[in-house]
Amino acid sequence: MQRTKPHAQEPESSVKKDTPIHSEVDQRLQKIWEKAYAARTNEDLKELYADWAKTYDDDHEAVGFFGHKIASELLVKYVDASKEANILDAGAGTGAAGIELAKLGCESLTALDLSDDMLSKAEEKGVYRHLVAADLGLPLDTFSMNQFDAAILVGVFSYGQAPAHALNEIVRIVKPGGVIVFTMRTDFYESDAMGVRSRVHELEKNHAWQPVEITEDQQYLPKKDPTAMFRVWCYRVLETKIPEPSDDFAEAVREAMTSKSRVKRLDHRHIWNSMASRLYNRYIECSDYYLPDSEEEIIDSYKSDIVGEERLFVELGCGSARKIKHLLSTALIDRQNQDAPLTYMPIDVSKGAVNSTKNDIEAFFGDRIAVDQRQGFFNEVLPTIPDDIAKVMFFFGGSLGNIETLAETVDFLKSLRDQMTVRDRFIVGMDLDKNPSVLVDAYEAGPPNHSFFLNMIRRINNELGADFDLAAFKQESTYDYNAPYKGIENRSVNLKLVNRWPQDVFITKIQLKVHLNAGEAIQVGTSRKFRREDIGRLLELSGLRLRRQWLDRKDYFSLNECVRDDAVV
Structure with a gap:
């Protein structure tokens, strides 16, 4: 791994510490950053960036931010055939990194951002082939495993912004051998604020990626606060990024998918992993x-x-x-x-x-x-x-x-x-x-609920090497009577994902071909209700x-x- 010295073209600060830049810009940025650090929900962030999109480029120019330039140069340094490389700009904002990558010859760029307003500004730059509105804190189901040759994340990790576990999804969608480049303030990283440093090390420890190059500290906002420093990290994704699945899970999937029944049943315990825990915490907020x-x-x-x-x-x-x-x-x-x-x-x-x-x-x-x-x-x-x-x-x-x-x-x-x-x-x-109506409302409570139950199929795709089309599944939960057990009456909500069109899937890790007809379902759990x-x-x-x-x-x-x-x- 290389450690590089500050960028040779780093702009020098034109002001001394505590010397104000244009007061209007300074005051606006102060209010914006206060809102950013205080953001608690996606709606807070969307509202913030809807307001900021209009002046975002000018504001970054005013404070002298240049992290997108160094990050882009570092990415191109380690991506072979970067002109043809499929590159994700995650947290793209108004497209500053995309502009730099395009200058360096990159042509296949995808912009991802939470804010539609920011993406509208990015689209005006004319450098992206695709623009996707998505939340980095949630599964990026729009993208398949190993879809990208590289990813760049500039300014994504900070207080109130993307969570540390977003790195796991980025690793998933960048192919082995590809690189992930990201910027971060040095003090934010070293203090392990929001757990980003721990997540970086955990992915390294688990052989998901390895460091290629990390820059030395450089001025983050040279025209506003010359004491604030940042670095750029470059990691290469490894073949071993997905750990071997447990035999228990693999065998359960084999048994379910070879069943002749139109409902392929999987025990609910197999839905759980760290992503499921996060999705469940989101689901339980549904009213x-x-x-x-x-x-x-x-x-x-x-x-x-x-x-x-x-x-x-x-x-x-x-x-x-x-x-x-x-x-x-x-x-x-x-x-x-x-x-x-x-x-x-x-x-x-x-x-x-x-x-x-x-x-x-x-x-x-x-x-x-x-x-x-x-x-x-x-x-x-x-x-x-x-x-x-x-x-x-x-x-x-x-x-x-x-x-x-x-x-x-x-x-x-x-x-x-x-x-x-x-x-x-x-x-x-x-x-x-x-009352069954209470249960229907509870178990079909919109996108957060649906995303949680889809995690069973995500696990099959990610851990067993399948390619089920998640968009093909609609949720259907029925409240059914079960046979009495030793005099105990009981009913269960059967949690099913119904396939809407035919799918032919090969599950690599268990060497199994699966055909699902339209109307067939994967049951991802049961929720029994008891009489008092x-x-x-x-x-x-x-x-x-x-x-x-x-x-x-x-x-x-x-x-x-x-x-x-x-x-x-």
Whole structure:
């Protein structure tokens, strides 16, 4: 890897520190950057860039920004046949990098940006073959795996802008051997603000890419703030960017896709990876998806009852820390005068989920909570937990209902019961039977919902080397009766993606040809709903006893406190 010295043509600052440039530009930029750093939603950013698009080019010229020039030259240095190379300008803005790349002979350029207003200005430059409006924080489903020879990202990573995980999608769509070039303020990178530095190193550690060249520090805004510095990074994408899929997932896909049924069923657990966790957090913000609000209402109303004397809090399938925070805060208040430490143990199959939760809890509580995160499947991790102290295990959300059958649900609960001592408690969420119209609204809640359920097929494409057309699938969720199980009545929402036109797909990693007819479906999960009167019976079949139950005001959801059936009352 090379480290290069500052660019030979770097413009010299025409002002001393604290010397104002044209006051109108200076004041406008100050207001714009304050809005940019304070942005919390995409709508905030779209509004910002709609206003800024008109003066964006002039403002960057006024402050002397030239990062797009160095980044473009670095990209062309490491891209063979750059004239024909297919290059993505991600976070293109008004097209400054595109202009520089075109000057250097690049002809096949695609501009991507969140803002339609910025893209309109970029289109006026006349250098892009394609312009795409998309959010770098979400899956870039418009682009296929390995579609680009290179990508350039200028000014994309900063406070309030694109998240660090955007790099994962850029790596996905740049072919092995291609390069990714990006700029960043040095202080932003070194402080690991928004986790960008950690993500860069993680991708390197996981053999997704390797550094080729990193420039030395150079002035970021030479005509405004000569003390602000930036660098340009160039990484080459590796053949090993996609890790080998688990045998479990590969075999599940093979079994589903060779089924003669018109509905190819995959267990809902296979939908989960770090991208799914992010998409789910977006989905649960939909107003029609009642479950998070119902559960958090219960937690907020009954947190003092829910929290007991246990020193170990175990969360199964942690996902994010938003629910457990309420209970840990309550536990700390209740134990102000106790010396016994409180430990939180998040468990999830996703490394990204447990690390994110750990960081969130430590940032929120500091050293008041010890975090002992564990990555893996529950049946692998739970036997490793010491049983010398009492613990309370939480299984939030409707995840219990995602298990395919009630017989398997009982087996799962039995396996948890076997890892409990008679001093332990288990608190599990169960979604309740309700009016089907409420469920249709919840499970077909627009694009965020659809994007989450598409993640099953994304995983097949990305990890198993398939090329299913995601645009071919429409969502269809039905609320169906299931056969009673040992006297327990139950219904499930079956979460299906229905194929709208014929597809012939080859799944490379399992060497399988698949033909899907129009109307055939891939079922990406099930969500069972329980009758309140059946919950005690279900727990009895599992060797557990229901001690207490908490409901929200609408009786949509329940939290259920269980102990072993041989526990002393």
